[in-house]
Structure formats: structure tokens, C-alpha cells
Amino acid sequence: MSRTTISNAYNRPDQLSPQLRQRVLETAQRMGYPGPDPVARSLRTRKAGAVGLLLTEALSYAFRDPAAVGFLEGLALACEDAGQGLLLVPVSPERTDVAAVHRAGVDGFVVYSMPDDDPHLGAVLQRPVPTVVCDQPSRIDDVDVVGIDDHAAMLGLARHVCRLGHRRIGVICMRLTKQRHDGFASPQRQAGSHYHVQRSRLTGLQAGLAEVGLDWGRVPVVERFDHTVAAGVSAAEALLGGHPGLTAVVCTSDILALGALQHAGRLGVRVPEDLTVTGFDGITESERVGLTTVRQPVREKGRVAGQLLLDRGERVCPRTLTLPTELQVRSSSAPPRV
Amino acid sequence: MSRTTISNAYNRPDQLSPQLRQRVLETAQRMGYPGPDPVARSLRTRKAGAVGLLLTEALSYAFRDPAAVGFLEGLALACEDAGQGLLLVPVSPERTDVAAVHRAGVDGFVVYSMPDDDPHLGAVLQRPVPTVVCDQPSRIDDVDVVGIDDHAAMLGLARHVCRLGHRRIGVICMRLTKQRHDGFASPQRQAGSHYHVQRSRLTGLQAGLAEVGLDWGRVPVVERFDHTVAAGVSAAEALLGGHPGLTAVVCTSDILALGALQHAGRLGVRVPEDLTVTGFDGITESERVGLTTVRQPVREKGRVAGQLLLDRGERVCPRTLTLPTELQVRSSSAPPRV
DNA sequence: GGCCTCTACTGAACCGTTACCGTCGCGGAC
DNA sequence: GTCCGCGACGGTAACGGTTCAGTAGAGGCC
Numbered sequence: 001m002s003r004t005t006i007s008n009a010y011n012r013p014d015q016l017s018p019q020l021r022q023r024v025l026e027t028a029q030r031m032g033y034p035g036p037d038p039v040a041r042s043l044r045t046r047k048a049g050a051v052g053l054l055l056t057e058a059l060s061y062a063f064r065d066p067a068a069v070g071f072l073e074g075l076a077l078a079c080e081d082a083g084q085g086l087l088l089v090p091v092s093p094e095r096t097d098v099a100a101v102h103r104a105g106v107d108g109f110v111v112y113s114m115p116d117d118d119p120h121l122g123a124v125l126q127r128p129v130p131t132v133v134c135d136q137p138s139r140i141d142d143v144d145v146v147g148i149d150d151h152a153a154m155l156g157l158a159r160h161v162c163r164l165g166h167r168r169i170g171v172i173c174m175r176l177t178k179q180r181h182d183g184f185a186s187p188q189r190q191a192g193s194h195y196h197v198q199r200s201r202l203t204g205l206q207a208g209l210a211e212v213g214l215d216w217g218r219v220p221v222v223e224r225f226d227h228t229v230a231a232g233v234s235a236a237e238a239l240l241g242g243h244p245g246l247t248a249v250v251c252t253s254d255i256l257a258l259g260a261l262q263h264a265g266r267l268g269v270r271v272p273e274d275l276t277v278t279g280f281d282g283i284t285e286s287e288r289v290g291l292t293t294v295r296q297p298v299r300e301k302g303r304v305a306g307q308l309l310l311d312r313g314e315r316v317c318p319r320t321l322t323l324p325t326e327l328q329v330r331s332s333s334a335p336p337r338v
Numbered sequence: 339m340s341r342t343t344i345s346n347a348y349n350r351p352d353q354l355s356p357q358l359r360q361r362v363l364e365t366a367q368r369m370g371y372p373g374p375d376p377v378a379r380s381l382r383t384r385k386a387g388a389v390g391l392l393l394t395e396a397l398s399y400a401f402r403d404p405a406a407v408g409f410l411e412g413l414a415l416a417c418e419d420a421g422q423g424l425l426l427v428p429v430s431p432e433r434t435d436v437a438a439v440h441r442a443g444v445d446g447f448v449v450y451s452m453p454d455d456d457p458h459l460g461a462v463l464q465r466p467v468p469t470v471v472c473d474q475p476s477r478i479d480d481v482d483v484v485g486i487d488d489h490a491a492m493l494g495l496a497r498h499v500c501r502l503g504h505r506r507i508g509v510i511c512m513r514l515t516k517q518r519h520d521g522f523a524s525p526q527r528q529a530g531s532h533y534h535v536q537r538s539r540l541t542g543l544q545a546g547l548a549e550v551g552l553d554w555g556r557v558p559v560v561e562r563f564d565h566t567v568a569a570g571v572s573a574a575e576a577l578l579g580g581h582p583g584l585t586a587v588v589c590t591s592d593i594l595a596l597g598a599l600q601h602a603g604r605l606g607v608r609v610p611e612d613l614t615v616t617g618f619d620g621i622t623e624s625e626r627v628g629l630t631t632v633r634q635p636v637r638e639k640g641r642v643a644g645q646l647l648l649d650r651g652e653r654v655c656p657r658t659l660t661l662p663t664e665l666q667v668r669s670s671s672a673p674p675r676v
Numbered sequence: 677g678g679c680c681t682c683t684a685c686t687g688a689a690c691c692g693t694t695a696c697c698g699t700c701g702c703g704g705a706c
Numbered sequence: 707g708t709c710c711g712c713g714a715c716g717g718t719a720a721c722g723g724t725t726c727a728g729t730a731g732a733g734g735c736c
Contacts, residue, residue, distance in 0.1 A: 002686045007724060016684065034466045038443045039380045040722035043691050048377060049441045050425060063411035073401035080428040083435075085442060087388060088424040090417055097421075103387045104423060105376045105443055128372045340716040345694060354714065378692035381721050 010036055042105060050085035051075075051309060052106035054120055056113050065227060065255065066283040068112070070298030071134070075110060077299075078306025091120055098123040108309045110134065115178055115194035132309045134301065136196050144308045145320040146301060150200035151207070153294045153325040157250070157278055158208020160292070160327060165335045166248040166276060167214065171205065171221040172235040172260060173252040174198055182231075183238070185223040187216060201252045201280065220246075224256065232259015233266075240267070247276060247336035254279035254286045254293055261289060261332065272334035282328060290331035297323050348374055380443060388423035389413075389647060390444035392458055394451050403565060403593065404621040406450070408636030409472070413448060415637075416644025429458055436461040446647045448472065453516055453532035470647045472639065474534050482646045483658040484639060488538035489545070491632045491663040495588070495616055496546020498630070498665060503673045504586040504614060505552065509543065509559040510573040510598060511590040512536055520569075521576070523561040525554060539590045539618065558584075562594065570597015571604075578605070585614060585674035592617035592624045592631055599627060599670065610672035620666060628669035635661050 008015045009024035028035070042048050053075065055062040062068040079086045084107070090100045101123040109124045113135040124131055125143070132144040161169065176185055176193035193199045206216040222239045224231040232251065236259060240246060251257035257279030261271060269275050279286055282295025301323055308319065346353040347362035366373070380386045391413065393400040400406040417424045422445070428438045439461040447462045451473040462469055463481070470482040499507065514523055514531035531537045544554040560577045562569040570589065574597060578584060589595035595617030599609060607613050617624055620633030639661055646657065 003723075004686060004725085005684090008685085011724085020684080034464055035440055036724090037381075037722050038441050039377060039386060040691090041441070041724075042377045042443055043375075043381050043693085043722080044724045046691075048443065049438075050443075052423075063407055063414065069401055069407055076401065076426055079426070080430075083428055083430075083438060085390075085428055085438065086426040088414060088417070088426070090421055090423055092418075092421075100387075100421060100423065102373055103376050103379070105380055105386065105388075126372055341693080342695090342716060342718095343714095346715085349694085358715085374694090375692050378721090379694075381692080381723085382694045384721075 007036065039105070048105045048107050049083070050087045050106045051079055051306065052087045052089050052101075052104045052109045052124075054089050054091055054101070054109060054111045054114060054124065056115075061227070062112075066285070067253075067281045067296075067298045070283075071112060071302040071305075074299035074302025074304075075306045076302070078303045078310065082306070082310045084310060089120075101127070108132070110305050110309060111136070112305075113195070113197060116196060117194060130309055130312060132305045134305055142318055144318050146305045146308060146323070147321075148296050148301070148323050148325050150197055151204035153296070153327075154201040154204030154252075154280070155208045156325075156327050157280070157292075157294050158205045159211065160329060161248050161250060161276065161278060161333065162208060162212045162214075164248075164276065164333060167212070168243075168246050168336075169209065169214070169219060169248045169250060170239045170243055170246040171202070171219060171250050171252070172232060172239060172256045173202060173221055173223050174227055174256065175225045176223055180225040181223055182225055182234075183223065184242075185221045189223075190221065198252060205250060227253065227255055229255055229259040229262065232256035233263045234259075236260040236263035240269075248333075249275065249277050251277070251279050254281040254283045254291060257291055257293065257332075258285065258289065261291065271332050274337060276333040276336070278333055282326075286328075287330070292330045292333035293328050295326045295328050297325075345374065377443070386443045386445050387421075388425045388444045389417055389644065390425045390427050390439075390442045390447045390462075392427050392429055392439070392447060392449045392452060392462065394453075399565070400450075404623070405591075405619045405634075405636045408621075409450060409640040409643075412637035412640025412642075413644045414640070416641045416648065420644070420648045422648060439465070446470070448643050448647060449474070450643075451533075451535060454534060455532060468647055468650060470643045472643055480656055482656050484643045484646060484661070485659075486634050486639070486661050486663050488535055489542035491634070491665075492539040492542030492590075492618070493546045494663075494665050495618070495630075495632050496543045497549065498667060499586050499588060499614065499616060499671065500546060500550045500552075502586075502614065502671060505550070506581075506584050506674075507547065507552070507557060507586045507588060508577045508581055508584040509540070509557060509588050509590070510570065510577060510594045511540060511559060511561050512565055512594065513563045514561055518563040519561055520563055520572075521561065522580075523559045527561075528559065536590060543588060565591065565593055567593055567597040567600065570594035571601045572597070574598040574601035578607075586671075587613065587615050589615070589617050592619045592621045592629060595629055595631065595670075596623065596627065599629065609670050612675060614671040614674070616671055620664075624666075625668070630668045630671035631666050633664045633666050635663075 006024055009021045013021055076086050087104055087106050089104050096119050098119055101120055108130040111121055111124055111133045114121050132146060135147045176189060176195060176198055178194055190202050220239060220243050222235045224235045249260050251260055257277055260277045264271050264275055271277055279291045279293035282293050286293050304321055344362055347359045351359055414424050425442055425444055427442050434457050436457050439458055446468040449459055449462055449471045452459050470484060473485045514527060514536055516532055528540050558577060558581050560573045562573045587598050589598055595615055598615045602609050602613055609615055617629045617631035620631050624631050642659055
């Protein structure tokens, strides 16, 4: 019996008589044939049926960040709709081991918020498959980009804080380099950050403060490598400890802001009466605690990234999608005490 | 130049002289050869370099469940350590479309908490690759199993509640069938549940209540299809509305318990003075709100599942691992008012 | 009966690698 | 001078499918 007939029995039931098909399947069952091999099929059809995802860091890290999980959810949703798998590519955190990218049998890649100069990104671009980059500007041609306008969003938040009357403002931000650094970050360190998202948020903030004449060089910025509530606590401690007169703490993520709130609570500092605290992302928890923040559509971002990758008809020109953000003014921000 | 040499240039630098290798790579670059094709390589080496994961339902659903996210994190961690990818297999929620399982190019599968009779599970077992099943007993030979003892864990919780003196107890549980059903669930409906986890927790509870002479047939059990805080709220509303005399509400998940707490708060019912509420899972949020619950090591579960799949030396006999759980007594449980 | 069409099935060519083994040239030992 | 060993590289055959271009036979039509 010919191989073609077997193939048809599995893939094109209408191409052969039901009884022959039945006979083929029974025989296969009897002989312990497990059905067509997916890899061989992929080789021949030149379709892997899956999308590769490169996450920032150690995978485990991403799963603790609600924004990343939301993104993942949206992306998974898009893949599911298209019947495509989603392959989490193992990115060794420190190593330059790009082999995993080369070994990924996928029809396209989504790169989520990687440091600018990451070798993995380079490896992805070498691969002859379409790619969508998230939260990262791409000078590279032929690559779709989806993200938000971090600069403008943070500018809006800065204006809100300034309009309330705050002039003594401190900042807590996420990691700026791949190397661990916990402490105050100078303007040149900020400018040299590997992470586009953090850079943009800081420059947005800077622009906002400049509008009311504040000198960015005098604004204390505390950086934390870990992105956890605990890191937010310790950052707030360092910030308020070194600058007791601050009336507002602007954080570049909700997680860090939650930590700042927690620290204020322990200190007996009332929010917002004594201190204004703001975040960024709009995670679920932020609403519950009344955190003023910028909501960004993380789930939508993932979904759009997936669709951009999968729905490309014969589209050739790369697209750049900027999703809207929304300033969420809640109860953690108020005018400073006179 | 022979193909073998090219292959060696990429994969076995020690097998050829540096200058030849250099020449090969340069020529490849110049000719636009993107490096060895991962799919063809997989076909030849019979290794896909990835593990497939089947999640309960629509992927998107899982990402909202902290327990599932924790599991995913642990599994991703294990895969990352082994340099393996993690493929999220798109499981169409309602459809019996098993094709995605057949098309997944993976070296093994992890099946996470699927309904007993799910056709996808059957399709996985047909595939000639090792499989690890989670939170599900497996009569099937040749399959590793990892999970917790839901029955015993819930029995422990039940004893705690009974020892406090509660006798008028209501229950809120997650979905028992794939078909949507929101409302009270009779004992036979419980017994007919497709979800082993829910079944075990309920029988554990039943056993615990039986020890103090309570008739399970008289214990109201409210089922909710959606696993959200909002569903917990509405379930608590139905439960307390129909049975005003209850002194304790036992929930089979923390998420639902959070909803019950919320509903109690809105009602002005004090916890634990007027009402005891318990959960299950031990998610982060449960600690913050002081929820009495059973902590299960979700991350560890994922990690162990991955290791079981990847580390199997020449082990043949299937293994069953039962991870420990821990009763967490917090401030949401107390003796009933006299 | 010859021609044509249609259905049901088959043969052979690829898809892009890697594993296995053979060959070739060279230097050193006897 | 011959033989052996070794390092470096090349040839060939799978790996397990799908696809495309057939072919055999049945049946309809003139």
C-alpha cells in the first residue's frame, strides 16, 4: 500500500473511499503506527504551526510580572484563535547562548521587551521568518512593531503630578542595565540604559517636570534590579531616607509603586495626604489599592502582536502599531500639604 | 563543498580547521544562508528540543488563575534549565479538534488538569512520547503523575473548620463539568464531575464533615463555571441568600473565597466573627487578606513535572509524585458565634 | 467499439538535515 | 620503503512525510 494513500487517509478523508480509509486506520492501529510525524510534516509543508516568543529574561521572572502575564495571555489568545502553538524559547539569562533561537521550529517570532543589544534579538532577525517586536523601537527594516508611547504616557502623568502642585519629586525605576545595580541612577546612567521602556518613561517624566522648570539633574532616581514589591519597599526606603522632603514618588511600574505604598504605610506616612505615589501599567491590584497610574492595554498588546504576525496576508511593508494608554487618577495622588 | 562540512561548521567546530570553518560561514553569510533549518534538524536527530503543554481550557483562562500561572512558571523554569522550549498547545475549548496535538513537534507532553474524558488527553497518549499528567489520577500505564492529595488536604481543612465548632457549613466550588452550570450541585452531580481535583476536594470535605456526624446530602454546594472573584461573589450571594444560617463557607479555591469575602464585606457580615471563610491553593493574595487556606506548592509542581519529563534517564517504570500541602490557618476562620 | 472523463489509487521526487563510514594526504616508526 | 595512525573532509543514505504527475479501471456518450 502506497504512502500517499496513508497520508490521504489521515489528512484528506474525501480523497479515498471510506472503507479503504477505515482499513488503513485499522492496520495502522494494529501495527502501532502513531500517525503522521509532526516534524516530518513540518519539514515538507514548511509550516511549523507555532510562534516563538522571546521574553525579557529568565522565563520565571516574567511570570511574576502581571503586565507580562497579561501580554502572554493576549498573545496566547491570538495564537489559539489561529490554531497556532506558542513556543516559549528558553533564553539563558546571562549567557550568550543563542542556540535555542536557532533550534526553535517556528513560523515567526515575537520579541517582548528585550534589552536593545541583546544577541538573541540579533539571532531572531537572522532567521528567515517574520518577526514582531514589542515595546522596543526597531531601526531594523522588515519588522513589525507594537507598543505604547511610553514617553507621552509618562509625560501625561508628570503633568498631572505637577498640576497638583508637586515640586519635590522622587523617582523609582526598574532595572536600567542587564547588570545588577541597586541604588541612585545618574542621568547618564539613565541615558545609557539598555531598556527602551525605562528610558522613555524617564525622559517623558523629565520633559513633564521641565515644563514647570524643574531641573532633572536634581531629581533623585532610585533604581532596582528586581521587579518585586519588596524591591519597591526598599527603593522607597532609600529614596525617602535620603530625601525626606519629597512630596511625591513617581514609580515606573505598579509593582514598585505597591512597594512604595507599603513602605509609606509602615512609616505612618499617609497617602495621599502626606505623600503622593504613582505607578505605571494599570495592573488589577492597582485599582484595588487606589493607585494613580497609567493604564496600558497589555492583553491587547499581546493579541495585536499575535495578529500582526499571523494575519499578514501578502503585506510586505512593516507596520508600527502604537496602542493607546490612559491616565488613571485615583486616590494615591493629591496636592501636597501646604 | 560538501554538505557535511557545512553542517560541521555550524555544529561541530572542532571537527574542521578554523580557517575552513571561517570560510564556510562567510560564504553562507554572503549567499544568504540562514543556518541549518531547525525542523530538518529535528527530523534527522529525532529531537524537537521542546516540551508540549496542554492546559485545562482556553489558554487565556489559565493566565488569570494564579495557581496555573505558578505552575507554568515552575514548568518554564525546569525547561529553561534543560535548554528546552515550552510549547503551549492550542486546545480549542469546546471543539474536539485534536489536530493541534498531532501537529505539535515536541519530545514530550505535560498535561495540566484536564477533564478526565478529554479527547486531547487521549490524543497525547497516542503519541509515542513520554507524558506527565498533573492533578489527575492516571489509570494509564507508562505515564508519570505529579500532584497533591486534594482529598487529604481538604480533609485537614474540614477538620479545622469542624474543630472550631462549625456545623452549618456551605460550600462554593469550581466548575464540575465542561458544560456551563451555575447553581447548586447535587451529590450525584458532584460525583459525576469531570474534574478530578474538584471531586477529590469535595469528597475530602465530605469525609471531614462525616467525622462529626454531618450529613453531606444536607450541605449546600454552589457551583460556578467561571473561576473569577466575581463568580465567588455571586456564589456567596446565592449560598448565603438561600441558607442564612450558615456559619462557615468553604471554597475549593482562593479566587472564589476572595469573592466570598468581598460579598461578606458588602453585606456587612464580619469575617471571622460572623462568618468563617476558607479557600484552597495559597495564592499570594490570600496571605494579604488573611484567608485561611491550604497552601499547595504550585511552582514546585510545575518544576517537578518538567524534571520528571526531562530527566528520565533510562527509567522505565512510571512514577507518581505527591507533593505536600500545608494548612494555613489565618484570620478568616474562627469559632462560630454562640 | 473508440474516445473521453472521472474516481481511486500509486510512484517518485523532494523537504534540509545529520549519522555513518570512507577516503585522502601526511608524518612518523620500524 | 612500507605500514600505520590520525586529522580533515566528502559521499551517501536515511529521517518520515507531502505533493504532483501520473495510471488503471469503470462507466458514459456518440
